[in-house]
Amino acid sequence: MTSNKSKGLEAFITKCPLGALLILLVLVLSVAGLIRQITVQKTVDLTLEAGETPYIASAFKEPIKIQHPLYVVNLPDPPEKPDPTYDPLEQGYRLIPPEDSSEETSDGENSEGTEGETSESSEGENAESSEGENAGESEGSETAEGSDNSGSSDDERKEEKEASEESEEGDDHSSESIWNPFRDEPRDPVTPRSSYYSDPARHALDTDAPYQTVDNSYFENSLFIGDSRIDGIGLFSDIKNADFLCKTGIMIYTVLDSALKYRSDGVLYSEEVYLEDVLKEKTYDRIYLMMGVNELGMHNDVDFYEEYSHVVEEIQKLQPQATIFILAIMNVSKSTSDGSSYLNNDNINARNWQIAHIADGKTSFYLEVNTAVCDEKGFLRDDFSNDGVHLRSDAYIYLTDFLRQHAIL
Numbered sequence: 001m002t003s004n005k006s007k008g009l010e011a012f013i014t015k016c017p018l019g020a021l022l023i024l025l026v027l028v029l030s031v032a033g034l035i036r037q038i039t040v041q042k043t044v045d046l047t048l049e050a051g052e053t054p055y056i057a058s059a060f061k062e063p064i065k066i067q068h069p070l071y072v073v074n075l076p077d078p079p080e081k082p083d084p085t086y087d088p089l090e091q092g093y094r095l096i097p098p099e100d101s102s103e104e105t106s107d108g109e110n111s112e113g114t115e116g117e118t119s120e121s122s123e124g125e126n127a128e129s130s131e132g133e134n135a136g137e138s139e140g141s142e143t144a145e146g147s148d149n150s151g152s153s154d155d156e157r158k159e160e161k162e163a164s165e166e167s168e169e170g171d172d173h174s175s176e177s178i179w180n181p182f183r184d185e186p187r188d189p190v191t192p193r194s195s196y197y198s199d200p201a202r203h204a205l206d207t208d209a210p211y212q213t214v215d216n217s218y219f220e221n222s223l224f225i226g227d228s229r230i231d232g233i234g235l236f237s238d239i240k241n242a243d244f245l246c247k248t249g250i251m252i253y254t255v256l257d258s259a260l261k262y263r264s265d266g267v268l269y270s271e272e273v274y275l276e277d278v279l280k281e282k283t284y285d286r287i288y289l290m291m292g293v294n295e296l297g298m299h300n301d302v303d304f305y306e307e308y309s310h311v312v313e314e315i316q317k318l319q320p321q322a323t324i325f326i327l328a329i330m331n332v333s334k335s336t337s338d339g340s341s342y343l344n345n346d347n348i349n350a351r352n353w354q355i356a357h358i359a360d361g362k363t364s365f366y367l368e369v370n371t372a373v374c375d376e377k378g379f380l381r382d383d384f385s386n387d388g389v390h391l392r393s394d395a396y397i398y399l400t401d402f403l404r405q406h407a408i409l
Helices: 002-015 017-050 100-134 137-171 228-236 275-281 301-318 334-338 345-358 393-404
Strands: 222-226 243-246 259-264 286-290 323-327 364-367
Touching: 002 017, 222 228, 228 243, 228 259, 228 286, 228 393, 243 275, 275 301, 286 301, 301 323, 301 345, 323 345, 345 364
Parallel strands: 222 243, 222 286, 286 323, 323 364
Antiparallel strands: 243 259
16 A cells, blocks of 8 residues: 555656645745744743843844733833933932931931030039039139139030041941042052953043933934943833844954844844944944943953954944944943952953043043943942843933933034
8 A cells, every 4th residue: 555655656746746846845845934933932932031132033034023021121201302400310329329317417416416515514514503602712713613624625525526427427428438430530559350451540431522411313323333231222222213233242353243133223133234334334423332341351451442443443434424432331240340350340440441542522422321320339230230240121221311411412
């Protein structure tokens, strides 16, 4: 029976080779489509569980959006017209700790101190006066001398109280007692923990420029280039009208020669592209760069500066009209920084200090984005990050608020 079926199949193939080929092709395409669908679904699920960017199979030739219940990000609605006085650092995330209780404490201490001094003084005076009434003239003179001594002791108590208040203010972590890397310059040098950097003992600040506050329409015709941290802006933030060229693990040493993921108007395209091709094809008004965290364990800060300068020069050759914004390498959390000889904020600070010098204040600007996402000691806030390196999805609003407040018009 098997031989009859085999003979029948052979006869069909012999008589209708084209039909047999078509049937085989349909079967192959059906199996391939099924495998492709399963692969994409499994990849997306795994990626979402790992907290990474969704993967789009290269088999899709049209841009598609992935919608997934785990992938929805709840962000505050941005104001239609941003308030120029709005500052995320003043909404409970200030670099300098608020001194809300200092005045109350000071008033309380003053009142208690005054009451104490008054009661002590009145008791002393009553005692002295009663002694004066019961004693003779000689004792009365001693009482007068005691009152003079009492006045001098009051002055001493006041001086001691003032010294004690100054000491308590220092212990209370006031803004004057905490070294603030974004305010206090320079600091004492630190010994580098690896050969990847040399400590500058200074912290880079924003390029001095007339920044203005804008809304999201400002980012139309803008391009963001960088690693996974820039990818997070395109993925999780409320800026959806810009272009993004990113790749997890990309470095300043490889960005010019690597294929990058391309996202435009909130849509991630399936095919990766090269930076040079995009810069030749489109014209941008603004280009934002953020790279450096993946390079912390290679070369040193001077090599990093030289390569970063080279990349900026290449971009400016292809986009001479564009304003370049060099975004600082974001700091890491305290636990991450303390636990690594190279993935630490001293190394990041040294490299930021170098690349800040690339900005000329005319066509290129350095923005110290760490002021928006770090605490008063320069560490990435623990409540802003799950891994001590990357921002959580709901923390990107503070980064994009900073960008909106540092626009060049």
